[in-house]
Amino acid sequence: MSNAIESRLAELGLTLPDAPAPAANYVPYVISGKQIFISGQISMKDGAFWTGKVGADLTTEEGAEAAKSCAMALLAQARAACSGDLSKLGRLVKLVGFVNSTPEFTEQPKVINGASDLMVEVLGEAGRHARSAVSAGALPFNVAVEIEAIFELA
Known part of the structure; x- marks a missing residue:
């Protein structure tokens, strides 16, 4: 599956970042x-x-792009957890997304779709997942989006 995931990323013109260090x-x-x-x-x-x-400060569409960047970092962390071999991934189980949004903003699911859509594009059916998309009054460093994930190993 690693070749399939890496190939799909390349087809989409995407390169995973290095796995970010904890803050x-x-x-x-x-x-x-x-x-x-x-x-x-x-x-x-x-x-x-x-x-x-x-x-x-940001539109729903910009928020979705920010969520996509979180998804890329999640995949990078998954690759690190699998010792660089994404073929060890079985599936994405769940995403929990937090959107730094105004009290009246109600499109958190559309924002987190940026991550969900990317996971399905990259992982196919193994990228379909359970999910939560919630508003946050503030996030660390004033970031727009934060997302955590649970993957299952093959």
Whole structure:
């Protein structure tokens, strides 16, 4: 499956970033049994934090692009957890997405679709997952989006 995932990324013109280092006292992922629990990955753009409140500073579409950047970081962490071999991934089980948004903003699911859509594009049916998409009054470093994931190993 690794070749399939890497090939699909290349077809989409995407290159996974290096797995980001933790920003505080935690580990980027934990493997328990056949599951990989990946810590929240924050939105990045051009090597810097992608910041702002969706509904004020960013549109829903920009928020979805920020969520896509989180998905790329999640895949990078999954690759690191699999010792660089994405063929060890079985499927994506769940995403939990947090959107830094204004109190009246209600399109959090559309924002997190940026990550969900990418996972299905890259992983195919193995990328279909359970999900939560919630509003947050603030996120670390004022990032627009943070997403955590649970993957299952093959």
